[in-house]
Amino acid sequence: xxxxxxxxxxxxxxxxxxxxxxxxxxxxxxxxxxxxxxxxxxxxxxxxxxxxxxxxxxxxxxxxxxxxxxxxxxxxxxxxxxxxxxxxxxxxxxxxxxxxxxxxxxxxxxxxxxxxxxxxxxxxxxxxxxxxxxxxxxxxxxxxxxxxxxxxxxxxxxxxxxxxxxxxxxxxxxxxxxxxxxxxxxxxxxxxxxxx
Amino acid sequence: xxxxxxxxxxxxxxxxxxxxxxxxxxxxxxxxxxxxxxxxxxxxxxxxxxxxxxxxxxxxxxxxxxxxxxxxxxxxxxxxxxxxxxxxxxxxxxxxxxxxxxxxxxxxxxxxxxxxxxxxxxxxxxxxxxxxxxxxxxxxxxxxxxxxxxxxxxxxxxxxxxxxxxxxxxxxxxxxxxxxxxxxxxxxxxxxxxxxxxxxxxxxxxxxxxxxxxxxxxxxxxxxxxxxxxxxxxxxxxxxxxxxxxxxxxxxxxxxxxxxxxxxxxxxxxxxxxxxxxxxxxxxxxxxxxxxxxxxxxxxxxxxxxxxxxxxxxxxxxxxxxxxxxxxxxxxxxxxxxxxxxxxxxxxxxxxxxxxxxxxxxxxxxxxxxxxxxxxxxxxxxxxxxxxxxxxxxxxxxxxxxxxxxxxxxxxxxxxxxxxxxxxxxxxxxxxxxxxxxxxxxxxxxxxxxxxxxxxxxxxxxxxxxxxxxxxxxxxxxxx
Numbered sequence: 001x002x003x004x005x006x007x008x009x010x011x012x013x014x015x016x017x018x019x020x021x022x023x024x025x026x027x028x029x030x031x032x033x034x035x036x037x038x039x040x041x042x043x044x045x046x047x048x049x050x051x052x053x054x055x056x057x058x059x060x061x062x063x064x065x066x067x068x069x070x071x072x073x074x075x076x077x078x079x080x081x082x083x084x085x086x087x088x089x090x091x092x093x094x095x096x097x098x099x100x101x102x103x104x105x106x107x108x109x110x111x112x113x114x115x116x117x118x119x120x121x122x123x124x125x126x127x128x129x130x131x132x133x134x135x136x137x138x139x140x141x142x143x144x145x146x147x148x149x150x151x152x153x154x155x156x157x158x159x160x161x162x163x164x165x166x167x168x169x170x171x172x173x174x175x176x177x178x179x180x181x182x183x184x185x186x187x188x189x190x191x192x193x194x195x196x
Numbered sequence: 197x198x199x200x201x202x203x204x205x206x207x208x209x210x211x212x213x214x215x216x217x218x219x220x221x222x223x224x225x226x227x228x229x230x231x232x233x234x235x236x237x238x239x240x241x242x243x244x245x246x247x248x249x250x251x252x253x254x255x256x257x258x259x260x261x262x263x264x265x266x267x268x269x270x271x272x273x274x275x276x277x278x279x280x281x282x283x284x285x286x287x288x289x290x291x292x293x294x295x296x297x298x299x300x301x302x303x304x305x306x307x308x309x310x311x312x313x314x315x316x317x318x319x320x321x322x323x324x325x326x327x328x329x330x331x332x333x334x335x336x337x338x339x340x341x342x343x344x345x346x347x348x349x350x351x352x353x354x355x356x357x358x359x360x361x362x363x364x365x366x367x368x369x370x371x372x373x374x375x376x377x378x379x380x381x382x383x384x385x386x387x388x389x390x391x392x393x394x395x396x397x398x399x400x401x402x403x404x405x406x407x408x409x410x411x412x413x414x415x416x417x418x419x420x421x422x423x424x425x426x427x428x429x430x431x432x433x434x435x436x437x438x439x440x441x442x443x444x445x446x447x448x449x450x451x452x453x454x455x456x457x458x459x460x461x462x463x464x465x466x467x468x469x470x471x472x473x474x475x476x477x478x479x480x481x482x483x484x485x486x487x488x489x490x491x492x493x494x495x496x497x498x499x500x501x502x503x504x505x506x507x508x509x510x511x512x513x514x515x516x517x518x519x520x521x522x523x524x525x526x527x528x529x530x531x532x533x534x535x536x537x538x539x540x541x542x543x544x545x546x547x548x549x550x551x552x553x554x555x556x557x558x559x560x561x562x563x564x565x566x567x568x569x570x571x572x573x574x575x576x577x578x579x580x581x582x583x584x585x586x587x588x589x590x591x592x593x594x595x596x597x598x599x600x601x602x603x604x605x606x607x608x609x610x611x612x613x614x615x616x617x618x619x620x621x622x623x624x625x626x627x628x629x630x631x632x633x634x635x636x637x638x639x640x641x642x643x644x645x646x647x648x649x650x651x652x653x654x655x656x657x658x659x660x661x662x663x664x665x666x667x668x669x670x671x672x673x674x675x676x
Binding site: 012033034035036037038039040043044047049051052054055058062072073076077080081083085088092095096098099101102103105106108109110112113116117119120121122123124125126127128130133134135136137138141176180181182184 | 215216217220341347348349350352353354356358359362363366369370373374377380381384385387388389390393394396397399400401402404405406407408409410411412413414415416417418419421422423426427429430433437440640641642644645
């Protein structure tokens with residue numbers, strides 16, 4: 001994937017971040033993403049992201065599970081090998097409810113987690129560019145994608161005036177690749193002394 | 197944007213004047229520090245127990261099920277008692293993480309991670325018992341329904357024992373997924389502040405390349421909510437199905453419709469007791485009293501007194517029905533084999549009553565609910581009581597049934613049966629020690645999410661807001 005140019009602004013308070021997101025969008029800049037240490041409710045709306053349909057996928061996986069259980073058990077017990085169990089009916093629906101329920105949950109859960117990982121491109125050994133190491137700690141990192149016309153100095157000043165503590169320009173890949181994290185910067189090396 | 201305001205009347209969930217940074221520091225500290233001597237001692241004891249368990253299981257697999265003292269009528273003894281006991285313990289984690297999430301109980305954030313880990317390890321321990329109870333354990337795969345060369349001979353889908361296979365394996369899988377999906381962002385936090393290459397690499401792999409993107413968080417929230425919604429009926433179904441193992445039989449003392457709710461309440465009861473045992477140690481050893489507060493412990497004690505009393509009512513209902521049904525076999529089981537103190541197993545019934553029904557009543561007193569020592573002691577008592585409950589149900593119903601000629605001799609376990617049980621303790625604590633050392637034991641991201649609403653430092657700032665007029669408050673805070 002080609003490298004792109006980004007302007008990065010870091011905020012330390014979500015109360016400052018929200019108005020900043022609003023202003024940056026009204027000013028016509030394209031927000032690439034905002035990286036936050038936890039789920040900030042309402043930020044997706046503020047950024048204009050659409051709702052996720054992950055739960056719909058979960059519903060479809062769930063009914064697939066129900067259907068799988070019902071169809072396989074009924075085929076096995078009425079067609080493939082009609083086993084006489086205490087003279088009870090071969091099509092013993094009430095007795096199948098537990099397994100139908102369990103498979104519904106199993107399919108929905110496994111399917112949703114896999115879909116989640118696929119959509120977010122999450123997997124072991126996957127590496128992505130990190131705009132700021134503290135984005136998973138205590139900073140809210142707003143990343144704005146630059147076009148040919150973007151004046152980065154103006155944009156950085158604009159971010160600072162809106163409460164950004166730190167701004168920088170970075171050229172980075174925006175996709176993912178297979179890689180390791182051990183070559184990354186280690187800004188917390190002083191922890192070692194604290195920890196020992 | 198939601199209102200970042202919560203009444204001061206509510207106890208803070210995070211003590212101290214914390215910042216986001218401080219939260220990370222506090223929770224990641226034990227991972228980055230060298231393990232203490234105490235940790236090594238505990239870990240080696242756990243591994244030693246595990247080794248003893250492995251040897252006990254080796255004996256059983258090599259010489260057969262005769263290594264245990266099971267006999268003609270007591271076909272389920274310690275093994276299934278331990279299975280039900282461990283599965284029961286495995287219910288608190290999902291209850292805390294799923295049901296309390298749906299009920300919007302903020303205090304779950306402090307304990308959910310460790311409780312979910314406990315769930316997973318407990319279910320791992322539970323699974324060993326029915327598997328090795330099969331005797332010919334190398335044929336355990338016969339429980340899987342697949343087109344096979346034996347006919348194909350299918351499993352019996354109408355059997356509660358097979359429902360159990362599906363229930364326990366689904367429960368394990370879903371709990372693991374729920375737990376791990378919550379861990380991904382926290383592993384990323386550990387990764388990004390790691391100071392050795394090995395740490396960066398391993399936590400890099402474990403964190404799946406998490407960045408904290410808003411879109412990913414949005415999906416993550418949706419995933420957690422739906423997984424919670426799925427796990428809620430799941431957790432109720434699992435112990436319901438375990439109780440079906442008994443309730444669908446015709447054995448006196450098992451053949452009752454009260455079993456599903458009674459088992460589920462008992463599972464929550466014992467699970468919370470185990471969470472208390474573990475969290476009281478963890479918060480002390482890792483200095484996390486600010487996150488797992490006395491308020492958390494009190495909340496869990498309230499659940500314990502509630503579920504303990506539900507279990508108590510179930511015991512009394514059973515006794516009443518033993519008489520009211522006028523069924524002499526039921527009457528004999530409940531009023532002689534169990535409730536009569538001087539019958540061969542009467543001691544276990546009264547041990548159960550004392551531990552599960554009488555002693556938790558102490559938690560009606562606020563002072564006792566908030567006392568660490570009382571709580572720790574009671575958490576052990578409750579788990580002993582809940583072990584006795586399963587032992588009572590299984591053994592007192594089996595050792596004397598319809599025909600006096602088939603009554604069995606007194607059942608007591610062999611050293612290898614006890615060793616197997618001890619071994620699962622070893623497995624459980626080995627896993628838990630490793631978890632406590634290498635995993636964030638408290639959900640970092642979730643604590644940060646509730647910090648500004650329920651953190652002590654932030655709540656104190658709300659004092660002047662509480663004195664504000666309503667109109668002013670709305671004017672200032674209710675925009676968006």
